[in-house]
Structures are given as C-alpha cells and as structure tokens.
Amino acid sequence: xxxxxxxxxxxxxxxxxxxxxxxxxxxxxxxxxxxxxxxxxxxxxxxxxxxxxxxxxxxxxxxxxxxxxxxxxxxxxxxxxxxxxxxxxxxxxxxxxxxxxxxxxxxxxxxxxxxxxxxxxxxxxxxxxxxxxxxxxxxxxxxxxxxxxxxxxxxxxxxxxxxxxxxxxxxxxxxxxxxxxxxxxxxxxxxxxxxxxxxxxxxxxxxxxxxxxxxxxxxxxxxxxxxxxxxxxxxxxxxxxxxxxxxxxxxxxxxxxxxxxxxxxxxxxxxxxxxxxxxxxxxxxxxxxxxxxxxxxxxxxxxxxxxxxxxxxxxxxxxxxxxxxxxxxxxxxxxxxxxxxxxxxxxxxxxxxxxxxxxxxxxxxxxxxxxxxxxxxxxxxxxxxxxxxxxx
Amino acid sequence: xxxxxxxxxxxxxxxxxxxxxxxxxxxxxxxxxxxxxxxxxxxxxxxxxxxxxxxxxxxxxxxxxxxxxxxxxxxxxxxxxxxxxxxxxxxxxxxxxxxxxxxxxxxxxxxxxxxxxxxxxxxxxxxxxxxxxxxxxxxxxxxxxxxxxxxxxxxxxxxxxxxxxxxxxxxxxxxxxxxxxxxxxxxxxxxxxxxxxxxxxxxx
Numbered sequence: 001x002x003x004x005x006x007x008x009x010x011x012x013x014x015x016x017x018x019x020x021x022x023x024x025x026x027x028x029x030x031x032x033x034x035x036x037x038x039x040x041x042x043x044x045x046x047x048x049x050x051x052x053x054x055x056x057x058x059x060x061x062x063x064x065x066x067x068x069x070x071x072x073x074x075x076x077x078x079x080x081x082x083x084x085x086x087x088x089x090x091x092x093x094x095x096x097x098x099x100x101x102x103x104x105x106x107x108x109x110x111x112x113x114x115x116x117x118x119x120x121x122x123x124x125x126x127x128x129x130x131x132x133x134x135x136x137x138x139x140x141x142x143x144x145x146x147x148x149x150x151x152x153x154x155x156x157x158x159x160x161x162x163x164x165x166x167x168x169x170x171x172x173x174x175x176x177x178x179x180x181x182x183x184x185x186x187x188x189x190x191x192x193x194x195x196x197x198x199x200x201x202x203x204x205x206x207x208x209x210x211x212x213x214x215x216x217x218x219x220x221x222x223x224x225x226x227x228x229x230x231x232x233x234x235x236x237x238x239x240x241x242x243x244x245x246x247x248x249x250x251x252x253x254x255x256x257x258x259x260x261x262x263x264x265x266x267x268x269x270x271x272x273x274x275x276x277x278x279x280x281x282x283x284x285x286x287x288x289x290x291x292x293x294x295x296x297x298x299x300x301x302x303x304x305x306x307x308x309x310x311x312x313x314x315x316x317x318x319x320x321x322x323x324x325x326x327x328x329x330x331x332x333x334x335x336x337x338x339x340x341x342x343x344x345x346x347x348x349x350x351x352x353x354x355x356x357x358x359x360x361x362x363x364x365x366x367x368x369x370x371x372x373x374x375x376x377x378x379x380x381x382x383x384x385x386x387x388x389x390x391x392x
Numbered sequence: 393x394x395x396x397x398x399x400x401x402x403x404x405x406x407x408x409x410x411x412x413x414x415x416x417x418x419x420x421x422x423x424x425x426x427x428x429x430x431x432x433x434x435x436x437x438x439x440x441x442x443x444x445x446x447x448x449x450x451x452x453x454x455x456x457x458x459x460x461x462x463x464x465x466x467x468x469x470x471x472x473x474x475x476x477x478x479x480x481x482x483x484x485x486x487x488x489x490x491x492x493x494x495x496x497x498x499x500x501x502x503x504x505x506x507x508x509x510x511x512x513x514x515x516x517x518x519x520x521x522x523x524x525x526x527x528x529x530x531x532x533x534x535x536x537x538x539x540x541x542x543x544x545x546x547x548x549x550x551x552x553x554x555x556x557x558x559x560x561x562x563x564x565x566x567x568x569x570x571x572x573x574x575x576x577x578x579x580x581x582x583x584x585x586x587x588x589x590x591x592x593x594x595x596x
Contacts, residue, residue, distance in 0.1 A: 299424030301512045321424055325417030359420075359510070 002119040003046065005031045007039040007053035007065065008081075017052070020108045026116055036060025040068055048076050050118050052111070055082040055093065063092055077118045077196065081106065100200055117198050134186060135214055135377060137193060142166045142210040149199035154191035161185060162201040168210050170201040178205035179213070186217040187224065211373025218380050222340050277389045280382045281306040287378065289349070289370025294363045295356070295390055296320055303360055303390055311365070320363045324353045341379060343372075354379045357387030399491055403484035410526050411496035419498070419505040426529045427512055434537030441543045445472070448544050448593070458538045459551075463531065467587065472594065473554070473575055475587030481527035482588075485559065495525075502526040507564075517552045522566035524558035532556075535591065547595040555580040555590040 006017045014032045022028055031048070033039035037060050039051065051069060055062035062080055069076050080093045083104040093101055100114050134152060138161065141148060145166035152159050159173035159181060171182035206213070277295055284293035285306045292307035300321030305313045327342035342353040352364040352375055362383075364375055413422035437458055442448040451457035452474065455465045463480040479485075488495060506513075506523040513519035518532035532553045542549040552569040563584045570577055573592045583590040 297424070297511055298418070298420030299427065299510060299512060300421065301424060301427075301510075303511060318424065318428055321421050322417045325421030328418055329416050359508075 001027055001029050002049040003029045003031060004050045004052065004115060004119070005033060005039060005042060005048045007033045007036065007051060007057070007062070009034055009054065009057040013054070017108075017111075021112060021115065023112070026112055028115070028119065036062065036065035036068075039065055040072075043069065043073050043076070048073065050077045050079065050115060052079045052081065052115065055080055066093065066098060074194065079111070079114055079118065081111075098199075100198075133381065134188065134193070135218070135381070137195075138168070138186075138210065138214065139374075139377070141195075142168065147198055147200060149196045149201070151194040151196070152185055152188055152191055153194070154188050157188055157191070159185035159188070162199065164200060164204075166210075168206050168208075168213055169204045170206060177203075179208065179216075182206065182213055183217050183220050186214075187221055209373075211371065215373050215376050218377060219340075222380070276385060277304050278306070280386060283382075284364055284375070284378060287366075287371050287374045289367040290364055290375065291349075291367060292316075292363075292365040294320075295360055295386060296363055297360050297390075298324070298355075298358075307365075316365070317363065320351070320353055320361070323351070324355070324361050327353065328355075341376065352376070352379065354383065356383050357390055360386070360390040362386060397490070399487050400483070403487040404491060407484060407488045407496060410502070411498055414498035414502055419502045422502055422526075423506055423529050424512075426526070427516075427533045430530050430534035431537045433534055434541060437538065437541050439541045439543065442545070444545055445593075445595075448542070448549070458541060459535055462534060462538065463589075466589075469579075469583050471575070472592055473579060473583060474591050474593065475583040476589035476591075477587050479527075479559070479588040480531060481525070482559070484527070485525075499526050502529065517550065517569055517572075518566075519553065520566040520568040522553045522556045522564050522569070524556050524562065524564045528556055531589075539593075544595050550594045550596055552592040552594060554592055555584050557584045557588050 004021070006014055006021070008014050008017075011034070014034065018030050018032055022030055031042055033042055036053075036057055039053065040060070042048065043051075051065075053062040053065055060068075062082070066078055066080070069078055078098050079100040079102060080098045081102045081104055100118065102111060102114060137150065140146075141150065141163045143166065146163050147165055148163050150161040150163065152161070157173070159171065161168060161182065162170035168182065171178060171185055173181040173184045176184060208216075281293040281295065281304060284290055292305065292311050292313070294305035294307065294313055294317060295303040296317040297303055298321060300318040302313050302317045305317075307313050307316075323344065324339070324342060328339045331337060331339050339355055344351045344353075347368070349365070349367040350370065350372065352366065353361055354364075355361045362379060364379070366372070366375060410422060410426070413425055417425070440458055442451065448457065449468045452460050452466050453468060455461065460466055463476060464478050466474045466476045469475050485495065503523050503525055506519050506526065506529045507521050509520065512533070516533045516536040518536055519528070522532070523529060536551045536553070539549045539551040552573050553566050554569055554573070554575060555563060555565045557563050563581065565577060565580055567577075569592070570580060573594070575592055580590050
C-alpha cells in the first residue's frame, strides 16, 4: 500500500485530511507530522511515496522540507498546499521539486485526485545525461504528449522544465522564468536529469510550440558556440576543437554515440563513417515531410544521398552547391560570419542547405508541411559527425 | 597594349566569368561548375574507336584525335606517356594580361582548391597537385572526360594526369597518379622540361 505523509502545523487540517483523504477508491497508508522537523524524522526512518505539506509552518517551512526531501528521498513526490499563493512561493516550490501545487481552501476531492494521480502515475526517471542530448528528451516528452517536470542539474546549475500534454509550459532557472529560462537550461552541458511524471505547473509562462523554442534555442547555442570558438571565453573555455592548452582535441565526435575502434586505421574509420552517413541520411528521411537527404561536396558533386526515384540528385547537388555558395558569399559580403543554415522556401516545400565541415554540405528537400524544427534540430545534432565522415 | 590589336572578348569574358563565380558562389562552387562544364562538353562528342595504340598516337600527334582537337597536338614520349608542348589557355591568358596586366583576383585560391583531394578529381584521375591555374580545373577533367569517349582495340581509354607547368616555369606534379601509374617522377619532370602538360594513357 502506498504511504502518504501529511505535514501541517494546523491540527484541524491534519485531522481532516487524515479522516477524509482515504476512501473506498484510494487505498493509502496515511502518516502525519505537525512540523517539517517531525516529517523529516519519519522520512529518515521509512520510504514515503508522497508528502502533502503546508508551506508556512512554525520552524522548518514547507519549502525547506522540500529541499530536504530532494536530498534524502529524491523519488518521493511532494504536493504543496498553502493559503498564501504568492508567485514567489509558487515559483520556489516548483523549483525545489514540488510535484503539484494546491491552494487552500481546496475541495478534498481535488486533493484526492491529485494524490491518486501522484501515487499511481509512473514516477518518471532519473539519470545522467550521456549519449543523448537534452533536446532529445524534450522532444520525446513533447511528441509523447507528456505531462511532467524535467529537472536538469549540472555541477553548478539547476533548472526545471514543465510539460503539459506535450507542450512546454514553464521553465525556471535562477531568477528567470519562461522562455529566457528555457534557453538558458538548453545551454547546460552534461549533468543529470530527473523527470517527475504528472507534475504540473499552475503558472504557464510559455506559449510557443516546442519546435519554435528548440529552433530559437539552438540558434542561440550556435551563436554562443561561435562566439566562444572565435574568442575562447573569459572563464577559460577553450576554442572549439581545442583543449585548454590550445592543442587540437583528439575526439570531436558528437554525442550521438561514440564511434568505436577509432584507432584502427583511417580506412576502417572512414568505412564506418560512410556507413554512418547512410544511416544519418536515412534518419533525415524519416522526419515528417522530408523527401530527400544528400551529402554534397562543396563543388556540387554528390557524396551520398537518400532520395526517391525521379529526383535527379546530380543536378540538384550542382544547383544546391551554387545556392550554398551564394548564401555564404552573401554572408561574407555583409560581414555576417559563417553560414549555419540556408533555407529556401517555395510554395511546395523547402530546401535546407547546411555546411558540414570544410568540404561538404547537407541538402534536405522537404514538403510544404514538413517538420522544419526537427530538420533543423537533426542538422545540428549530426553536423559534427557528418563533418568527420566527409573529410576526403 | 599593341596599337590597334583587337582582343578576343570571348577569352576575356571567360576569365572574368571565373572571377565572378569565385565571388558569388565560392572557389569550390566555381571549380565544380568548371568541371561540370568540361564533363558536359565531353557528353556532346561522338565515341571514337582506334584499332591500336599506334593509331591513337598517330591521331594525337597529327591533331585529329578528340583530345588533340581541344588542346592541340601532343607528343608521345614513350610507354604511353604524352607531353603537350603548348597550354591551350596560353592565348587566353596572354589576351587578358595584355589588357589588364594581371590575372583576376581569386585565381590563386581556386588553384589551391583544385589541388585538394576531392572525389571528382579521384574519379577523373586529375589534379592532386598537378594544377597550376584555374584553367587546369577545366582542361584536365575535359581531357579525361573526352578519353571516356575513346576506345582503343575495343578497350576503354583512360587518362592519368601526371604533371603541369605554369607560364613562369613552375612544375606541379600529381604524386598520387605517379604512384598509381608507376611512371617515375624523373620522367615526368623531364617531359615538363620541354612541355606544359604531361599525362599517361591506360587501356582498361
């Protein structure tokens, strides 16, 4: 039987909840505590599935209790209730890992549903971010219509993203909330993830679709990376492709999976990379609306392609190379720096051209209603690997 | 400039067009366009068959072979190695420099780009260090592509670019193709002493 701990310094409230929360449809063991300190003692002795706590209490506040729960029982869900629902309280509670937020006075049925939801839902997961990007997790949550809180931690940063039925509805990072917080969190490097399924935010601060958010976020990251590559950064970050002592990095593979046996000779690496190129192009063609994906030398000759019969890839590549060259020349002429992506939109669809390394570029042909965000995201995701694979 | 001399506007326009391509689509794009142009030209000629290598050589040396029709008569040095005494672009270069004193900006970058390893150079067995000017980007692929329309004794003719010499006398050698053909570097150097271009014929 699931264990629920009710924490409130108001005796009547504790008594009422203990008496009414459990009914014939909600079988739970209920424990009670009259303070945060008492609740902590219980939590140290036993595993509790869900804590329902007030915020304002004598001694340890509900928010401090939340912090302690995160440390000693990170998988324990928390519902915070308060009669003083200030935005600051809400934000702090959400940030500290609150599963749900409920304002007093509330209907007991409402709380009962929240409790049922919290203890019966899959609790999500917790893990280290390796081999997969945060953007992948975000997209998975959005595509699968998830309602959850995603806590992202690095050595010195922590942020929370909230999903509601697959939409990104809130993000909190330090003093930021909304889109700005989202973009900051997207820039975290490495770290751990904790997903709490079912967690809802009452504060909706983001209205944009996830594709637009990711596109804008990735654009900002590209800009930041370019600035860093050009200048190194003040905190001693090395330029792209360099170690802190200025040497070339031995491994510049992207994080979609290490290529094994890297030292087995140039040929085996190249063969494996060519296989990867085919696989990556195939992945592009699985994106909604993408009809063809090609890797083309900057001179306009096809290196590899995935295209349906009837598409003259040789001619397309030749024309695309002049398109890419023109876009780069335009950027150079206007002092706009290196080209990231050139997108040409027609009535019947779009063409994406994006340089991969010094010698080649990626050309994606898409239909009118293609998932442009996913194309852009995948382009960024695979750029490094394609770049490595297309070195002639 | 010589008084009253009429310059060939086609030559001058072609050289300037290369410069325009470099500026508007970049060096690699310009190189690709020149190579495609060469390949397209070869697609337009008829297939020619020679009964023997001797017959092919005779046609090269008397200027009736499709290759010598575009670049001028070549000399057979021996062991299927050929030397081309005159660069077919020399008149264009002279025309241009008579008028403007120097070749357009960007040519050095395009030449450097042409010598980098690339898949189309591998396919046509050109470049790889043997380019001395952007004209080599047209000339070498065109010769190789024309060769694909030639059969000798029923076998497909293929050309390997071995070396080239600039107007100033600087030699450029394609080490990769020298290694692949087994022709010695010394031989190529000697051919270039008295020729502007050196290539090797192989029957598949």
